Amino acid sequence: MLRFGIIGSNFITESFVDAVNQANDISVTAIFSRTKEKAEAYAEKNGIPNAFTSLEEMAASPLIDAVYIASPNSLHATYAVLFMNAGKHVLCEKPITSNAKELNIMIEAAKRNGVLLMEAMKSTFVPNFEAIREHLPKLGKVRSYSATYCQYSSRYDKYKQGEVLNAFLPELSNGSLMDIGTYCIHPLVALFGKPERVQANAVMLDSGVDGKGTLILSYPDMEAIVHHSKISNSSLPSEIQGEEGSMLIDQISQPSGVRIHYRDGRVEDVSRPQANNTMVYEIQAFADLVKAGQLESTVNSYANSLAVMEIIDEARRQIGLTYPADRE
Known part of the structure; x- marks a missing residue:
């Protein structure tokens, strides 16, 4: 136990x-x-x-x-x-x-x-992420990854009324990219590795953190676009486009529905059943x-977590978002 x-x-x-x-x-x-x-x-x-x-x-x-x-x-x-x-x-x-x-x-x-x-990072362990990974070769050469996670924060209403809660405090290393954007970046790194170049834009709030933003992440033969927000909602799915078809993912933060749309018009649902509490x-x-005596996960590995943090560090540098932790 x-x-x-x-x-x-x-x-x-x-x-x-x-x-x-x-x-x-x-x-x-x-x-x-x-x-x-x-x-x-x-x-x-x-x-x-x-x-x-x-x-x-x-x-x-x-x-x-x-x-x-x-x-x-x-x-x-x-x-x-x-x-x-x-x-x-x-x-x-x-x-x-x-x-x-x-x-x-x-x-x-x-x-x-x-x-x-x-x-x-729970999303990389759920059965439907395994479905994404397993069926990815059916898309042929992958050319585009587009991940969207925009969720209006329940704390933003209080922020607009003048009360700044933890979610919008730079002292606590918070903001949209850290809280929401990371859900889009982790699957990208898990599937395709670390990009060669990062371009970032953001809407900054008066408290000093980002309320929403966009990243363009470049690879030798594909690009990825990430949309994240704590000040607006989106109902768009995420998508991986290949030369033979595209894969639609209902929620990048915890995939539960995964479908492949082939160029010839066929649609294949590759979704898998999974628990409601995906943790x-x-x-x-x-x-x-722990039971097996293993000291590192091969899924959420040190290399993957480091790559994600390095992407976020570079994005924050570009949008001018610094934390007290950066100066320590």
Whole structure:
């Protein structure tokens, strides 16, 4: 039984607990929150036996084997290194950290301590992403990748009223590219590797982060276009175009419908059934790696996570988005 501790007490951690309950040989045995009242209330609500208000005490505790980090982005590296130095495995929410420099520090800590570090990018583990990967050769030579993830943030209304919440704070390494755009970039890198050139544009908000943006990513024989936004919605699917046909993907953040439209007019649905809570696949994969003594995922590998962070770093440089973490 792999025993998880959780850092964070928001909606994503409740989805994590639900997914753990659907997985095999995994449990959540501890929760951290800054206040005793909040930690104990969350523990009672979610059936977690232990509550901590000290990260150091939880890291040193024999009650957990691994930690799931769902804190603000700016804290990911500090928390991950603390727990890895204590011999705990780390599953860290996307984006895995603020920049590539911090990620290299995390990777070095994982190797030094002989523990598993993996980015919690769930979309690359779901059955329908495997369908995308398996059926991609049917498209022939791929010429274009177009990924769209535009989701109007529930926090944006408060932002327009003058209340700036975490989602729009540069101090926490936030913004549309980090929160939304990464869902478009990860599948690109997983399927096609790192691009040769990055061109980025964005609509910047007064708080200092990007509200929406576009990336053009160039490869020797194809190009990719990414649209991301936290201040508007889109109902468009994502698409991979090849010389023999195109593949339509309903939601790039968690694909559930995948269809191939061939040049001769045929349409093939290659979708696969999958759980409603798609976090279960990444959690089970993480646990299976620990059980097998593997210290790196071949799916969400160090190389892939580094490539994504380097793309985001370059895009942020071009749009003028800097974080305090960049100066540390």
